[in-house]
Amino acid sequence: EAGVVQSPRYKIIEKKQPVAFWCNPISGHNTLYWYLQNLGQGPELLIRYENEEAVDDSQLPKDRFSAERLKGVDSTLKIQPAELGDSAVYLCASSLGRTGTDTQYFGPGTRLTVL
Amino acid sequence: GDSVTQMEGPVTLSEEAFLTINCTYTATGYPSLFWYVQYPGEGLQLLLKATKADDKGSNKGFEATYRKETTSFHLEKGSVQVSDSAVYFCALSSGNTPLVFGKGTRFSVIA
Numbered sequence: 001e002a003g004v005v006q007s008p009r010y011k012i013i014e015k016k017q018p019v020a021f022w023c024n025p026i027s028g029h030n031t032l033y034w035y036l037q038n039l040g041q042g043p044e045l046l047i048r049y050e051n052e053e054a055v056d057d058s059q060l061p062k063d064r065f066s067a068e069r070l071k072g073v074d075s076t077l078k079i080q081p082a083e084l085g086d087s088a089v090y091l092c093a094s095s096l097g098r099t100g101t102d103t104q105y106f107g108p109g110t111r112l113t114v115l
Numbered sequence: 116g117d118s119v120t121q122m123e124g125p126v127t128l129s130e131e132a133f134l135t136i137n138c139t140y141t142a143t144g145y146p147s148l149f150w151y152v153q154y155p156g157e158g159l160q161l162l163l164k165a166t167k168a169d170d171k172g173s174n175k176g177f178e179a180t181y182r183k184e185t186t187s188f189h190l191e192k193g194s195v196q197v198s199d200s201a202v203y204f205c206a207l208s209s210g211n212t213p214l215v216f217g218k219g220t221r222f223s224v225i226a
Contacts, residue, residue, distance in 0.1 A: 004158070031155025033213065042119075042204050043159070056213060091159070098211055101147045101166050107158035 002026070004107035006092050009114060012113045018080035021110045025073070025094030033104060034077050035091040043091050049075065050098055079112075087114045117142040121205045121217035128195055129225055136190040136220050138179075138205035146207040148172075148181055148188040149214070155200045162190075162203070199226045 005024040013019050025032050031050050035043035046065070048056040051072035060067065064083070071077040079086055090110040095102040122137040150162040150172070165171030168183035177192045188205060199212065205217040 040218065042206070042217070042218050043214075045213040048213055093159075101164075101208075103161050103164070104149075104214060105161075108158040109158075 002043075003081070004105055005091055006090075006107035006110055008110055009108060010111050010113075012080055013113065014115050015084055016077065016081040019082050019114075020078045021077055021090050021092075021105060022074045023077070023092030025075070026105055029096055029105070030064070031095045031098045031102070032071070032075050033091075033093040033095075034075070035069060035093065038094035039088070044114055046090075049061070064078055081113075082114045084114050087112055087115040104105060117146065117207060117209055117212065117215045119165070119205050119207055119217035120123050123165055124202075124217070124221040125223060126225045127225060128218060130196060131194045131202055131205075134190070134192045134199070134225075136203055136205075136222065138188045138190065138217060140186050140188065140205075140207050141187075142207055144209045145183075146209040147177050148179070149206040149208070150177070150188070150190050151204040151206060152215075153204065159204065170207055185193070195224050197226055200224050215224070 033048050036048040037043045047060045049069045067077045091109045093104040093106045095104045117185045118141045137154045151159045152162045163171040164175040165181035169179045172209045200223045202219045202221050204219045206214045
């Protein structure tokens with residue numbers, strides 16, 4: 001069974017440019033997460049979807065970040081415009097259910113460098 | 116809010132040594148506890164988990180016991196191998212809340 005797929009794996013852009021990340025969760029997983037991982041830190045949740053509904057986006061900087069999960073499957077996370085401080089790894093994860101005991105499966109992440 | 120504190124790395128051991136990575140937590144209610152591992156160049160993988168007090172999670176020779184009285188979930192392995200070199204993250208989740216991770220502990224094994 002395929003795991004969580006993310007693309008691109010690496011992205012280098014100049015500040016003020018837009019950037020988008022794509023995630024395809026494990027088939028059948030209703031819950032999808034986007035996390036931000038800064039260097040030397042653990043992942044921090046940006047947004048959580050249950051099907052196509054964003055149920056927790058309190059940590060998403062809405063002035064520049066946006067996300068969507070059309071049809072409750074694939075998801076896209078966008079930053080516009082990017083700032084130097086956005087350099088980090090962006091992780092996507094999915095789980096079958098939404099409770100704390102459900103295992104989250106992570107993709108390999110997208111490493112963003114903003115110059 | 117909920118939080119996880121784990122020992123700072125890096126930790127370096129020789130092959131066949133005993134490993135302990137400490138993890139303590141602060142949470143309301145009764146969280147589930149997890150250890151995730153990130154091998155070089157790969158995504159996070161669930162290593163083991165425990166969902167209630169005194170549960171022991173185990174996988175690949177690693178073990179961790181949910182200790183409610185000390186709010187701890189220390190990771191242990193009796194004999195480490197070079198292939199165990201990775202970054203290890205302790206995490207918790209309470210009810211429907213998302214995972215809260217520690218900062219991670221980088222662990223290396225030398226042959």
